[in-house]
Amino acid sequence: MQMKRIYFIRHAEAQSGNGSDFERTLSYAGELCAIKLGEKLRSLGLAPDLIITSSAIRALHTALIIANALDATKRVASLRELYDIGLWDLAKFVRSLDDIRFFECSVNVEKYNAVGLSSEKHRDANAENSAFKSTKIPASISENNAISCNNVEISSTDVVQNFNAAGAECVFIVGHNPTIGGICSLLGEKEIDKFPPCSICGLEFDIHKFSDITDHSGRMVMLQRP
Template sequence: MKKLYIIRHAKSSWKDSSLSDFDRPLNKRGRVDAPLMGKVLKGKKVSPDAIISSPALRAKTTAQNIAKNINFTKPITYDENIYEANDDTLLYVMKKLNKEDSVVFIFGHNPGLNMLAESLVGLDENIPTCGIVEIEFDCKKWSEISSKNAKLISFDYPKMYS
Protein backbone atom coordinates (compact mmCIF):
# COMPACT_ATOMS: atom_id res chain seq x y z
CA MET A 1 0.00 0.00 0.00
CA LYS A 2 1.06 3.55 -0.78
CA LYS A 3 -0.60 6.66 0.59
CA LEU A 4 -0.42 10.11 -0.97
CA TYR A 5 -1.47 13.38 0.62
CA ILE A 6 -2.00 16.05 -2.02
CA ILE A 7 -1.71 19.39 -0.22
CA ARG A 8 -2.33 22.77 -1.81
CA HIS A 9 -0.26 25.65 -0.45
CA ALA A 10 -1.92 27.92 2.10
CA LYS A 11 -3.41 31.29 1.09
CA SER A 12 -0.79 33.60 -0.37
CA SER A 13 -0.40 37.35 -0.46
CA TRP A 14 -0.80 39.53 -3.54
CA LYS A 15 0.07 42.67 -1.56
CA ASP A 16 3.55 43.29 -3.04
CA SER A 17 3.08 43.57 -6.82
CA SER A 18 6.85 43.75 -7.33
CA LEU A 19 7.21 40.09 -6.31
CA SER A 20 7.14 37.33 -8.90
CA ASP A 21 4.47 34.65 -8.59
CA PHE A 22 7.20 32.25 -7.42
CA ASP A 23 8.18 34.56 -4.53
CA ARG A 24 4.74 35.33 -3.09
CA PRO A 25 4.60 34.70 0.69
CA LEU A 26 1.68 33.46 2.76
CA ASN A 27 -0.85 36.05 3.85
CA LYS A 28 -2.34 36.30 7.36
CA ARG A 29 -4.97 33.60 6.70
CA GLY A 30 -2.32 31.30 5.20
CA ARG A 31 -0.14 31.71 8.29
CA VAL A 32 -3.12 30.57 10.40
CA ASP A 33 -4.37 27.78 8.13
CA ALA A 34 -1.04 25.97 7.65
CA PRO A 35 -0.49 25.25 11.38
CA LEU A 36 -4.20 24.42 11.75
CA MET A 37 -3.98 21.74 9.06
CA GLY A 38 -0.73 20.49 10.56
CA LYS A 39 -2.58 19.99 13.83
CA VAL A 40 -5.39 18.19 11.97
CA LEU A 41 -2.84 15.78 10.45
CA LYS A 42 -1.12 15.31 13.81
CA GLY A 43 -4.51 14.55 15.40
CA LYS A 44 -5.03 11.85 12.78
CA LYS A 45 -1.57 10.48 13.67
CA VAL A 46 -0.36 10.96 10.09
CA SER A 47 3.37 10.44 9.77
CA PRO A 48 4.85 10.76 6.29
CA ASP A 49 8.01 8.98 5.20
CA ALA A 50 8.79 11.83 2.81
CA ILE A 51 7.65 15.34 1.97
CA ILE A 52 8.11 16.76 -1.51
CA SER A 53 7.20 20.33 -2.38
CA SER A 54 7.23 22.95 -5.06
CA PRO A 55 10.07 25.37 -4.27
CA ALA A 56 7.75 28.40 -4.68
CA LEU A 57 7.80 30.36 -1.42
CA ARG A 58 4.10 29.84 -0.55
CA ALA A 59 4.32 26.05 -1.06
CA LYS A 60 7.69 25.79 0.67
CA THR A 61 6.44 27.77 3.70
CA THR A 62 3.28 25.66 3.92
CA ALA A 63 5.32 22.43 3.76
CA GLN A 64 7.75 23.63 6.43
CA ASN A 65 4.94 24.77 8.70
CA ILE A 66 2.99 21.53 8.45
CA ALA A 67 6.21 19.49 8.83
CA LYS A 68 6.96 21.37 12.05
CA ASN A 69 3.45 20.77 13.40
CA ILE A 70 3.62 17.00 12.80
CA ASN A 71 7.21 16.77 14.11
CA PHE A 72 8.63 15.72 10.73
CA THR A 73 12.42 15.98 11.08
CA LYS A 74 13.75 14.65 7.77
CA PRO A 75 14.74 17.05 4.99
CA ILE A 76 11.95 18.24 2.71
CA THR A 77 12.62 17.65 -1.01
CA TYR A 78 11.98 20.64 -3.24
CA ASP A 79 11.25 19.71 -6.85
CA GLU A 80 10.99 22.46 -9.47
CA ASN A 81 8.90 20.13 -11.64
CA ILE A 82 5.98 20.63 -9.23
CA TYR A 83 5.74 24.41 -9.78
CA GLU A 84 3.11 25.13 -12.46
CA ALA A 85 2.88 21.36 -13.21
CA ASN A 86 -0.07 19.66 -14.86
CA ASP A 87 -1.40 16.28 -13.71
CA ASP A 88 0.86 14.30 -16.07
CA THR A 89 3.98 15.99 -14.70
CA LEU A 90 2.82 15.50 -11.10
CA LEU A 91 2.10 11.82 -11.77
CA TYR A 92 5.58 11.48 -13.29
CA VAL A 93 7.08 13.01 -10.11
CA MET A 94 5.05 10.60 -7.94
CA LYS A 95 6.05 7.55 -9.95
CA LYS A 96 9.74 8.32 -9.29
CA LEU A 97 9.34 8.34 -5.50
CA ASN A 98 11.45 6.01 -3.38
CA LYS A 99 9.67 2.64 -3.19
CA GLU A 100 10.58 2.37 0.53
CA ASP A 101 8.45 5.42 1.29
CA SER A 102 4.88 4.35 1.99
CA VAL A 103 3.34 7.69 2.97
CA VAL A 104 4.21 10.85 1.04
CA PHE A 105 3.04 14.47 1.20
CA ILE A 106 3.19 16.56 -1.98
CA PHE A 107 2.77 20.34 -1.68
CA GLY A 108 1.91 22.27 -4.80
CA HIS A 109 -0.48 24.44 -6.75
CA ASN A 110 -3.73 24.50 -8.64
CA PRO A 111 -4.84 23.77 -11.26
CA GLY A 112 -2.34 20.87 -11.37
CA LEU A 113 -3.30 19.39 -8.00
CA ASN A 114 -7.00 19.54 -8.91
CA MET A 115 -6.28 17.78 -12.19
CA LEU A 116 -4.20 15.11 -10.40
CA ALA A 117 -6.93 14.39 -7.82
CA GLU A 118 -9.56 14.26 -10.55
CA SER A 119 -7.52 11.92 -12.75
CA LEU A 120 -6.70 9.56 -9.86
CA VAL A 121 -9.95 9.41 -7.86
CA GLY A 122 -12.48 11.46 -9.80
CA LEU A 123 -12.52 14.32 -7.28
CA ASP A 124 -14.23 17.11 -9.17
CA GLU A 125 -14.21 19.66 -6.35
CA ASN A 126 -11.75 22.51 -6.14
CA ILE A 127 -8.97 21.88 -3.63
CA PRO A 128 -9.01 25.10 -1.61
CA THR A 129 -5.86 26.67 -0.23
CA CYS A 130 -4.32 24.39 2.39
CA GLY A 131 -6.75 21.63 1.37
CA ILE A 132 -5.59 18.04 1.79
CA VAL A 133 -6.63 15.10 -0.37
CA GLU A 134 -5.68 11.68 1.03
CA ILE A 135 -5.42 8.89 -1.53
CA GLU A 136 -4.52 5.24 -0.91
CA PHE A 137 -3.07 3.04 -3.65
CA ASP A 138 -3.26 -0.75 -3.67
CA CYS A 139 0.27 -1.36 -4.95
CA LYS A 140 3.82 -1.90 -3.71
CA LYS A 141 5.73 0.65 -5.82
CA TRP A 142 5.03 4.28 -6.65
CA SER A 143 5.69 3.44 -10.28
CA GLU A 144 2.50 1.34 -10.19
CA ILE A 145 0.10 4.04 -8.97
CA SER A 146 -2.87 4.75 -11.22
CA SER A 147 -6.57 5.50 -11.14
CA LYS A 148 -7.17 1.73 -11.26
CA ASN A 149 -5.64 1.15 -7.82
CA ALA A 150 -6.46 4.53 -6.18
CA LYS A 151 -9.06 5.16 -3.50
CA LEU A 152 -10.08 8.52 -2.00
CA ILE A 153 -9.76 8.28 1.78
CA SER A 154 -10.39 11.86 2.91
CA PHE A 155 -10.63 15.45 1.76
CA ASP A 156 -10.02 18.12 4.43
CA TYR A 157 -9.63 21.89 4.25
CA PRO A 158 -9.35 24.71 6.80
CA LYS A 159 -12.99 25.93 6.66
CA MET A 160 -14.09 22.51 7.95
CA TYR A 161 -12.32 23.32 11.23
CA SER A 162 -12.98 27.02 11.77
Template sequence: MKKLFLIRHAKSSWDSHAQSDIERPLNNRGEQNALMMSKILMKENILPELLLSSPALRALSTAKIFAGQFGIDQETIVIEKSIYEAGIRELSIIVDGIDDRYDSVFLFGHNPGLSAFTNLIGDKFIPEMPTCAIAGLEFNINRWSKVARGAGRLFLFDYPKKHSK
Protein backbone atom coordinates in the same frame (compact mmCIF):
# COMPACT_ATOMS: atom_id res chain seq x y z
CA MET B 1 -0.14 0.06 0.69
CA LYS B 2 0.86 3.59 -0.34
CA LYS B 3 -0.72 6.84 0.81
CA LEU B 4 -0.33 10.10 -1.08
CA PHE B 5 -1.44 13.41 0.37
CA LEU B 6 -1.74 16.17 -2.21
CA ILE B 7 -1.70 19.48 -0.37
CA ARG B 8 -2.36 22.81 -2.02
CA HIS B 9 -0.31 25.66 -0.59
CA ALA B 10 -1.99 27.86 2.03
CA LYS B 11 -3.35 31.35 1.32
CA SER B 12 -0.67 33.64 -0.05
CA SER B 13 -0.12 37.37 0.04
CA TRP B 14 -0.79 39.62 -2.93
CA ASP B 15 0.49 42.73 -1.10
CA SER B 16 3.52 43.36 -3.29
CA HIS B 17 3.06 43.43 -7.03
CA ALA B 18 6.85 43.76 -7.34
CA GLN B 19 7.30 40.14 -6.26
CA SER B 20 7.35 37.39 -8.84
CA ASP B 21 4.75 34.65 -8.50
CA ILE B 22 7.29 32.15 -7.17
CA GLU B 23 8.31 34.58 -4.38
CA ARG B 24 4.83 35.24 -2.95
CA PRO B 25 4.77 34.47 0.80
CA LEU B 26 1.92 33.16 2.90
CA ASN B 27 -0.32 35.74 4.52
CA ASN B 28 -1.34 35.49 8.20
CA ARG B 29 -4.47 33.50 7.42
CA GLY B 30 -2.42 31.11 5.31
CA GLU B 31 0.02 30.50 8.15
CA GLN B 32 -2.84 29.89 10.60
CA ASN B 33 -4.63 27.55 8.17
CA ALA B 34 -1.48 25.53 7.52
CA LEU B 35 -0.96 25.09 11.24
CA MET B 36 -4.61 24.09 11.75
CA MET B 37 -4.62 21.56 8.91
CA SER B 38 -1.32 20.02 10.03
CA LYS B 39 -2.74 19.65 13.54
CA ILE B 40 -5.81 17.89 12.12
CA LEU B 41 -3.59 15.34 10.35
CA MET B 42 -1.49 14.92 13.48
CA LYS B 43 -4.62 14.27 15.55
CA GLU B 44 -5.66 11.59 13.03
CA ASN B 45 -2.17 10.06 13.33
CA ILE B 46 -1.47 10.75 9.66
CA LEU B 47 2.30 11.05 9.49
CA PRO B 48 4.53 11.68 6.47
CA GLU B 49 7.67 9.74 5.69
CA LEU B 50 8.59 12.09 2.85
CA LEU B 51 7.69 15.71 2.13
CA LEU B 52 7.97 16.97 -1.46
CA SER B 53 7.43 20.64 -2.25
CA SER B 54 7.31 23.06 -5.09
CA PRO B 55 10.08 25.67 -4.85
CA ALA B 56 7.47 28.45 -4.70
CA LEU B 57 7.77 30.26 -1.37
CA ARG B 58 4.08 29.80 -0.52
CA ALA B 59 4.23 26.01 -1.05
CA LEU B 60 7.57 25.58 0.70
CA SER B 61 6.38 27.70 3.65
CA THR B 62 3.27 25.51 3.92
CA ALA B 63 5.48 22.40 3.88
CA LYS B 64 7.72 23.88 6.58
CA ILE B 65 4.73 24.56 8.85
CA PHE B 66 3.58 20.96 8.42
CA ALA B 67 7.13 19.68 9.05
CA GLY B 68 7.35 21.74 12.23
CA GLN B 69 4.07 20.34 13.51
CA PHE B 70 5.27 16.78 12.88
CA GLY B 71 8.71 17.41 14.41
CA ILE B 72 10.42 16.85 11.06
CA ASP B 73 13.61 18.72 10.21
CA GLN B 74 12.72 21.31 7.56
CA GLU B 75 16.00 20.57 5.81
CA THR B 76 14.65 17.13 4.85
CA ILE B 77 11.88 18.61 2.69
CA VAL B 78 12.67 17.66 -0.90
CA ILE B 79 12.22 20.63 -3.23
CA GLU B 80 11.08 19.38 -6.61
CA LYS B 81 11.27 22.19 -9.19
CA SER B 82 8.86 20.51 -11.58
CA ILE B 83 5.97 20.70 -9.06
CA TYR B 84 5.77 24.45 -9.75
CA GLU B 85 3.38 24.84 -12.70
CA ALA B 86 3.01 21.04 -12.89
CA GLY B 87 0.10 19.51 -14.70
CA ILE B 88 -1.09 15.91 -14.71
CA ARG B 89 1.84 14.63 -16.77
CA GLU B 90 4.52 16.22 -14.58
CA LEU B 91 2.83 15.12 -11.35
CA SER B 92 2.56 11.57 -12.71
CA ILE B 93 6.29 11.55 -13.44
CA ILE B 94 7.09 12.89 -9.96
CA VAL B 95 4.93 10.27 -8.20
CA ASP B 96 6.32 7.52 -10.43
CA GLY B 97 9.81 8.49 -9.27
CA ILE B 98 9.15 8.36 -5.51
CA ASP B 99 11.40 5.87 -3.75
CA ASP B 100 9.32 2.78 -2.90
CA ARG B 101 10.66 2.67 0.65
CA TYR B 102 8.26 5.54 1.45
CA ASP B 103 4.65 4.55 2.13
CA SER B 104 3.26 7.95 3.21
CA VAL B 105 4.13 11.00 1.13
CA PHE B 106 3.00 14.62 1.39
CA LEU B 107 3.28 16.62 -1.85
CA PHE B 108 2.84 20.40 -1.60
CA GLY B 109 1.89 22.14 -4.82
CA HIS B 110 -0.52 24.25 -6.81
CA ASN B 111 -3.75 24.33 -8.75
CA PRO B 112 -4.96 23.57 -11.29
CA GLY B 113 -2.53 20.64 -11.44
CA LEU B 114 -3.25 19.17 -8.00
CA SER B 115 -7.03 19.13 -8.48
CA ALA B 116 -6.77 17.60 -11.95
CA PHE B 117 -4.26 14.98 -10.78
CA THR B 118 -6.42 14.05 -7.77
CA ASN B 119 -9.40 13.55 -10.08
CA LEU B 120 -7.31 11.45 -12.46
CA ILE B 121 -5.87 9.02 -9.92
CA GLY B 122 -8.71 9.04 -7.39
CA ASP B 123 -11.97 7.11 -7.33
CA LYS B 124 -14.11 10.16 -6.51
CA PHE B 125 -14.44 13.59 -8.08
CA ILE B 126 -13.41 16.60 -6.01
CA PRO B 127 -14.09 20.24 -6.84
CA GLU B 128 -11.15 22.57 -7.34
CA MET B 129 -8.97 22.38 -4.23
CA PRO B 130 -9.12 25.57 -2.15
CA THR B 131 -5.97 26.87 -0.50
CA CYS B 132 -4.51 24.49 2.09
CA ALA B 133 -6.81 21.69 0.95
CA ILE B 134 -5.63 18.13 1.50
CA ALA B 135 -6.58 15.20 -0.71
CA GLY B 136 -5.57 11.87 0.83
CA LEU B 137 -5.42 8.90 -1.52
CA GLU B 138 -4.71 5.29 -0.62
CA PHE B 139 -3.35 2.81 -3.15
CA ASN B 140 -3.30 -0.96 -2.79
CA ILE B 141 0.16 -1.16 -4.38
CA ASN B 142 3.75 -1.66 -3.26
CA ARG B 143 5.42 0.50 -5.92
CA TRP B 144 4.73 4.15 -6.69
CA SER B 145 5.09 3.39 -10.39
CA LYS B 146 1.78 1.48 -10.12
CA VAL B 147 -0.24 4.65 -9.41
CA ALA B 148 -2.73 4.81 -12.28
CA ARG B 149 -5.99 6.39 -13.39
CA GLY B 150 -8.69 5.71 -10.80
CA ALA B 151 -6.41 3.46 -8.72
CA GLY B 152 -6.53 5.55 -5.55
CA ARG B 153 -9.23 5.51 -2.92
CA LEU B 154 -9.93 9.10 -1.90
CA PHE B 155 -10.30 8.71 1.86
CA LEU B 156 -9.71 12.33 2.83
CA PHE B 157 -10.67 15.67 1.34
CA ASP B 158 -10.36 18.44 3.88
CA TYR B 159 -9.75 22.17 3.81
CA PRO B 160 -9.84 25.11 6.25
CA LYS B 161 -13.34 26.41 5.44
CA LYS B 162 -14.81 23.08 6.60
CA HIS B 163 -13.62 24.07 10.06
CA SER B 164 -14.63 27.74 10.13
CA LYS B 165 -17.01 28.80 12.84
Protein backbone atom coordinates in the same frame (compact mmCIF):
# COMPACT_ATOMS: atom_id res chain seq x y z
CA MET C 1 0.04 -6.35 -0.27
CA GLN C 2 1.90 -3.18 0.67
CA MET C 3 -0.15 0.01 0.69
CA LYS C 4 1.04 3.37 -0.58
CA ARG C 5 -0.60 6.58 0.59
CA ILE C 6 -0.13 9.97 -1.02
CA TYR C 7 -1.54 13.16 0.49
CA PHE C 8 -1.80 15.98 -2.04
CA ILE C 9 -1.82 19.42 -0.42
CA ARG C 10 -2.42 22.79 -2.03
CA HIS C 11 -0.37 25.56 -0.43
CA ALA C 12 -2.15 27.88 1.99
CA GLU C 13 -3.39 31.34 0.97
CA ALA C 14 -0.64 33.64 -0.28
CA GLN C 15 -0.31 37.39 -0.19
CA SER C 16 -1.15 39.26 -3.36
CA GLY C 17 1.41 41.62 -4.81
CA ASN C 18 3.20 42.94 -7.86
CA GLY C 19 6.44 41.05 -7.27
CA SER C 20 7.53 37.65 -8.46
CA ASP C 21 4.83 35.00 -8.21
CA PHE C 22 7.48 32.49 -7.15
CA GLU C 23 8.42 34.61 -4.11
CA ARG C 24 4.91 35.35 -2.84
CA THR C 25 4.69 34.64 0.89
CA LEU C 26 1.78 33.30 2.90
CA SER C 27 -0.82 35.71 4.17
CA TYR C 28 -1.59 35.84 7.87
CA ALA C 29 -4.77 33.82 7.21
CA GLY C 30 -2.71 31.34 5.19
CA GLU C 31 -0.25 30.85 8.04
CA LEU C 32 -3.12 30.21 10.45
CA CYS C 33 -4.71 27.70 8.07
CA ALA C 34 -1.43 25.83 7.57
CA ILE C 35 -0.92 25.64 11.33
CA LYS C 36 -4.44 24.29 11.84
CA LEU C 37 -3.90 21.71 9.11
CA GLY C 38 -0.65 20.60 10.71
CA GLU C 39 -2.39 20.25 14.07
CA LYS C 40 -5.19 18.25 12.44
CA LEU C 41 -2.75 15.86 10.78
CA ARG C 42 -0.85 15.47 14.04
CA SER C 43 -4.08 14.61 15.88
CA LEU C 44 -4.68 11.86 13.30
CA GLY C 45 -1.25 10.41 13.96
CA LEU C 46 -0.04 10.86 10.39
CA ALA C 47 3.70 10.38 9.98
CA PRO C 48 4.93 11.06 6.42
CA ASP C 49 8.07 9.29 5.30
CA LEU C 50 8.73 12.12 2.88
CA ILE C 51 7.28 15.58 2.18
CA ILE C 52 7.91 16.78 -1.36
CA THR C 53 7.10 20.44 -2.00
CA SER C 54 7.32 23.00 -4.74
CA SER C 55 10.15 25.40 -3.89
CA ALA C 56 7.91 28.43 -4.47
CA ILE C 57 7.89 30.32 -1.17
CA ARG C 58 4.19 29.88 -0.40
CA ALA C 59 4.36 26.11 -0.94
CA LEU C 60 7.66 25.69 0.90
CA HIS C 61 6.37 27.69 3.88
CA THR C 62 3.18 25.62 4.00
CA ALA C 63 5.19 22.41 3.89
CA LEU C 64 7.54 23.55 6.65
CA ILE C 65 4.69 24.51 8.97
CA ILE C 66 3.05 21.11 8.47
CA ALA C 67 6.37 19.28 8.75
CA ASN C 68 7.16 21.03 12.01
CA ALA C 69 3.79 20.02 13.48
CA LEU C 70 4.51 16.40 12.51
CA ASP C 71 8.15 16.43 13.66
CA ALA C 72 9.16 15.78 10.06
CA THR C 73 11.29 18.82 9.14
CA LYS C 74 14.18 16.55 8.18
CA ARG C 75 12.02 14.74 5.63
CA VAL C 76 11.29 17.73 3.37
CA ALA C 77 12.43 17.80 -0.26
CA SER C 78 11.98 21.06 -2.16
CA LEU C 79 11.73 20.85 -5.97
CA ARG C 80 11.64 23.75 -8.42
CA GLU C 81 10.05 21.40 -10.97
CA LEU C 82 6.82 21.20 -8.97
CA TYR C 83 6.18 24.95 -9.24
CA ASP C 84 4.84 24.93 -12.80
CA ILE C 85 4.48 21.22 -13.50
CA GLY C 86 1.57 20.08 -15.69
CA LEU C 87 -0.95 17.41 -14.74
CA TRP C 88 0.47 14.62 -16.89
CA ASP C 89 4.04 15.38 -15.85
CA LEU C 90 2.99 15.31 -12.19
CA ALA C 91 1.35 11.92 -12.72
CA LYS C 92 4.57 10.73 -14.38
CA PHE C 93 6.58 12.10 -11.45
CA VAL C 94 4.40 10.24 -8.91
CA ARG C 95 4.85 6.99 -10.81
CA SER C 96 8.63 7.53 -10.95
CA LEU C 97 9.09 7.90 -7.18
CA ASP C 98 10.50 4.37 -6.95
CA ASP C 99 13.56 5.52 -8.89
CA ILE C 100 14.28 8.83 -7.15
CA ARG C 101 16.55 9.48 -4.19
CA PHE C 102 16.21 12.70 -2.22
CA PHE C 103 19.30 14.17 -0.57
CA GLU C 104 18.95 16.45 2.42
CA CYS C 105 21.38 19.35 2.24
CA SER C 106 22.32 21.99 4.77
CA VAL C 107 20.78 25.25 3.59
CA ASN C 108 19.96 28.42 5.51
CA VAL C 109 16.24 28.51 4.81
CA GLU C 110 15.83 31.98 6.30
CA LYS C 111 17.22 33.39 3.04
CA TYR C 112 14.01 32.18 1.39
CA ASN C 113 11.93 34.44 3.67
CA ALA C 114 9.70 31.43 4.18
CA VAL C 115 10.27 30.59 7.80
CA GLY C 116 8.67 31.81 10.99
CA LEU C 117 5.37 33.66 11.15
CA SER C 118 4.77 37.21 10.01
CA SER C 119 2.85 38.10 13.16
CA GLU C 120 5.04 38.47 16.27
CA LYS C 121 2.00 38.06 18.50
CA HIS C 122 0.97 34.83 16.78
CA ARG C 123 4.55 33.56 16.77
CA ASP C 124 4.76 34.01 20.54
CA ALA C 125 1.51 32.10 21.00
CA ASN C 126 2.67 29.29 18.71
CA ALA C 127 6.40 29.11 19.38
CA GLU C 128 6.57 25.47 18.37
CA ASN C 129 5.63 26.43 14.82
CA SER C 130 8.53 28.86 14.32
CA ALA C 131 11.40 26.45 14.96
CA PHE C 132 12.55 26.24 11.37
CA LYS C 133 15.98 27.86 11.68
CA SER C 134 17.85 24.57 11.51
CA THR C 135 15.63 22.96 8.89
CA LYS C 136 17.61 21.42 6.04
CA ILE C 137 16.09 21.73 2.59
CA PRO C 138 17.17 19.85 -0.54
CA ALA C 139 17.10 21.41 -3.96
CA SER C 140 16.36 20.14 -7.42
CA ILE C 141 16.41 16.98 -9.50
CA SER C 142 19.48 15.94 -11.46
CA GLU C 143 20.02 13.74 -14.49
CA ASN C 144 20.81 10.61 -12.47
CA ASN C 145 17.44 10.57 -10.69
CA ALA C 146 18.88 12.01 -7.51
CA ILE C 147 17.76 15.18 -5.80
CA SER C 148 20.91 17.23 -5.33
CA CYS C 149 21.77 20.63 -3.91
CA ASN C 150 22.22 23.44 -6.40
CA ASN C 151 22.62 27.21 -6.21
CA VAL C 152 24.35 26.82 -2.84
CA GLU C 153 27.93 26.04 -1.91
CA ILE C 154 28.14 22.81 0.07
CA SER C 155 30.81 20.40 1.19
CA SER C 156 30.64 16.63 1.56
CA THR C 157 29.74 17.09 5.22
CA ASP C 158 26.59 19.02 4.29
CA VAL C 159 24.86 15.93 2.90
CA VAL C 160 23.58 14.39 6.09
CA GLN C 161 20.84 12.04 4.98
CA ASN C 162 19.22 10.63 1.87
CA PHE C 163 15.81 9.16 1.24
CA ASN C 164 14.95 6.36 -1.13
CA ALA C 165 11.37 7.16 -2.02
CA ALA C 166 10.72 3.58 -3.09
CA GLY C 167 10.66 2.54 0.56
CA ALA C 168 8.19 5.25 1.56
CA GLU C 169 4.65 4.22 2.42
CA CYS C 170 3.28 7.70 3.16
CA VAL C 171 4.26 10.69 1.01
CA PHE C 172 3.00 14.28 1.14
CA ILE C 173 3.16 16.40 -2.03
CA VAL C 174 2.63 20.16 -1.63
CA GLY C 175 1.96 22.12 -4.80
CA HIS C 176 -0.25 24.45 -6.78
CA ASN C 177 -3.61 24.46 -8.51
CA PRO C 178 -4.94 23.50 -10.95
CA THR C 179 -2.45 20.63 -11.13
CA ILE C 180 -2.53 19.61 -7.48
CA GLY C 181 -6.33 19.41 -7.51
CA GLY C 182 -6.40 17.75 -10.91
CA ILE C 183 -4.07 14.93 -9.85
CA CYS C 184 -6.52 13.98 -7.09
CA SER C 185 -9.28 13.57 -9.68
CA LEU C 186 -6.99 11.74 -12.10
CA LEU C 187 -5.64 9.20 -9.62
CA GLY C 188 -8.57 9.11 -7.20
CA GLU C 189 -11.86 7.28 -7.32
CA LYS C 190 -13.96 10.38 -7.91
CA GLU C 191 -13.84 13.87 -9.36
CA ILE C 192 -12.97 16.76 -7.06
CA ASP C 193 -14.54 19.97 -8.31
CA LYS C 194 -13.05 22.48 -5.87
CA PHE C 195 -9.63 22.47 -4.22
CA PRO C 196 -9.07 25.82 -2.49
CA PRO C 197 -5.82 26.85 -0.75
CA CYS C 198 -4.79 24.62 2.17
CA SER C 199 -6.95 21.72 0.97
CA ILE C 200 -5.68 18.16 1.36
CA CYS C 201 -6.68 14.93 -0.37
CA GLY C 202 -5.32 11.58 0.76
CA LEU C 203 -5.33 8.62 -1.62
CA GLU C 204 -4.50 5.04 -0.71
CA PHE C 205 -3.28 2.57 -3.31
CA ASP C 206 -3.20 -1.24 -3.05
CA ILE C 207 0.20 -1.50 -4.67
CA HIS C 208 3.77 -2.41 -3.87
CA LYS C 209 5.45 0.16 -6.14
CA PHE C 210 4.52 3.71 -7.10
CA SER C 211 4.98 2.74 -10.73
CA ASP C 212 1.93 0.48 -10.40
CA ILE C 213 -0.43 3.41 -9.79
CA THR C 214 -3.13 3.60 -12.45
CA ASP C 215 -5.73 6.27 -13.15
CA HIS C 216 -8.66 6.32 -10.69
CA SER C 217 -7.14 3.53 -8.59
CA GLY C 218 -6.71 5.55 -5.39
CA ARG C 219 -9.18 5.08 -2.54
CA MET C 220 -9.89 8.42 -0.90
CA VAL C 221 -8.96 8.29 2.79
CA MET C 222 -9.11 12.02 3.44
CA LEU C 223 -10.56 15.16 1.88
CA GLN C 224 -10.45 18.37 3.86
CA ARG C 225 -11.10 21.83 2.55
CA PRO C 226 -10.98 25.04 4.63
